[in-house]
Amino acid sequence: MPKSASKQLVVCINNDGYPASLEKRKIYVLLRDQVAEDRGLLRIIDESGDDYLYPKALFRPIALPQAVKRAVLAAA
Numbered sequence: 001m002p003k004s005a006s007k008q009l010v011v012c013i014n015n016d017g018y019p020a021s022l023e024k025r026k027i028y029v030l031l032r033d034q035v036a037e038d039r040g041l042l043r044i045i046d047e048s049g050d051d052y053l054y055p056k057a058l059f060r061p062i063a064l065p066q067a068v069k070r071a072v073l074a075a076a
Contacts, residue, residue, distance in 0.1 A: 007029050007030065007031060007032070007073060008029075008030040008032070008061060009027050009028070009029060009030065009061070009062050009064060009069060009072060009073075010027070010028055010030045010042065010044070010059040010060060010061050010062060011025065011026070011027050011028070011059065011060055011062050012024055012025065012026050012028060012058060012059055013025075013058065013059065013060055014057065014058045015058065016058075018046075018054065018058070020047070021046045021047050021048065021052070021054075022044075022046055022047065022054065022058065023047070027062065027072060028044045028045060028046065028059070029044070029045045029073065029076050030042055030043065030044055030059070030061075031043040031044075031045065031051050033053075036053050037056070040055060040056050040057075041053040041054060041055060041056065042054055042055075042056050042058075042059055044059070045076065
């Protein structure tokens, strides 16, 4: 499985409680973590550059053309 297959892109729609870690309307890399998702959380690479768990309600998945997704992930 390609490395990027386990990564998805999401957009932050709400940063209440996390203003230093998340920016509204910014695209973030989601690392798949089924245990976290089952608990209503998403593992996001945030502004610190590390991955942390955040409530699912703060994000929405986005679909981009493959070339754009590759470019975004390469820049992340």
